[in-house]
Amino acid sequence: MPQYPQLNLQRFVDTLTSHSILSQEEQETILNLPGHAAQVQANRDVVRLDEVVEHACLIVDGVVGRFDQNIDGLRQITALHIPGDMANLHSVVFPKATSALQALSTTTILRVPQAAIRSAARAHPAIAEALWRYCMVDAAILAKWVVNVGRRDAKTRMAHLLCEMAMRYKAGVVAQRVTFDLPLTQAHLADATGLTSVHVNRVLKILREGGLATVRSRTVSILDWEALSELGEFNANYLHTDLKPEDRVRIVEAA
């Protein structure tokens, strides 16, 4: 299946071009990046802590979490990566992993050699710039998570997370309803929100009984987008999706 990488890289290019301006040639350079697919079982590391990484991981299917933990082994997820995301693009500039990446469900990834990404970036400064910008969107999400975990109560936290994931999955809102696949356990949601799984369970019950959303182990159904996003104090700006064309950026002049 020679088209396999291209097919999946297209989603990455789509993300890049949603905030950066890339010429046709530059886009094709990215589409032609090599990569080999691999499957990772749930709860297996994609990247181990302190590993020196030689590939960036494009998520093709499934979900991958970036993990850290406190001394008691209490885990905290600092990022969730879904299909189309380049999970550890930052390793292009920092090869040694400062946190582990773990598959949260059976996941298909495309390993793209950093050497190839680097030479693409070297050949096309606009690509380097777009990759940098991509990393900064990740950082903006991270900053929101600090606020979420630091200053919001459990219901609000969970609502915010569900809204964020809905937007990132580009799940369409139809008649206030949104449905998407989120293959996470309640324990994973707990690790992402800084709660216990018991409390996550109670919070989900409240959301369910309030008619806001139902979360089964694989699918999220938001029943009242308006209400849930208000509860979650959710404003999608920080995701930098769907930027108007005039808001997209390019510093490097055209070739």
Place this chain on the structure above:
Amino acid sequence: MPQYPQLNLQRFVDTLTSHSILSQEEQETILNLPGHAAQVQANRDVVRLDEVVEHACLIVDGVVGRFDQNIDGLRQITALHIPGDMANLHSVVFPKATSALQALSTTTILRVPQAAIRSAARAHPAIAEALWRYCMVDAAILAKWVVNVGRRDAKTRMAHLLCEMAMRYKAGVVAQRVTFDLPLTQAHLADATGLTSVHVNRVLKILREGGLATVRSRTVSILDWEALSELGEFNANYLHTDLKPEDRVRIVEAA
């Protein structure tokens, strides 16, 4: 005072070269960046939310915080920037601010035009690379803050923050003691740790009475570095300071 920018930019170059490899010429290019100094009073915005920024801010003196808040106006600091830090370097690739920057004490900043930074990056790919890497260190700190706020109790959180700031101030450990200037109020510490100022006060009392550290409104004295860093579960790796020369990175080949 024509040497003024250079003097302060030197600290920024030092930070860059602590994880990136830059030639003499590249370093000088950064040192020769233009910039004009400005004073900002405590609690005044350096950058307003949604403002389209034309300058990056090098902190010369004082402390600046990156602020976000929940719907009730409860504030959360997502980053603290101290002298030598380029507070909003990411605005080079994302000019529109997604969070406000506010001075926490009377602060002197050096505003460096983005146009100049961009042309330096354009002329020297290694500079672009080093700036990208700098942003990724910021992001690594952010990820640690998520863990701190999400999974640690109040004492541990505060201890971790104090250790982090001590390291970033490069305050030397002398006979287990460390002292440095941290011009923050307890309310600021609360906003950084996701606690209330009342509880910050109680936690600081515990640290004081345990002989671990004293925090006055302007100076932090860590009395027992060993004990405080253990309590705070602090491991400095993520700060990427003092990398061994062979761990520093350069992708772009030498000119």
Place this chain on the structure above:
DNA sequence: CGTGACGTTGAAGAAGGTCAACCAATGTGG
């Protein structure tokens, strides 16, 4: 059909928040 992973629920307890008062230091205008 047993075993393990995941979800659900209740009861009790702890960590931290809220409210309110008061103190000390500093600054300001008369």
Place this chain on the structure above:
DNA sequence: CCACATTGGTTGACCTTCTTCAACGTCACG
């Protein structure tokens, strides 16, 4: 130079949220 206001720090009493612990349910799978 004093009256007063303001800001930041301190403390106590009470209350809420979330955690902890423990039990049990349910579904999938070997």
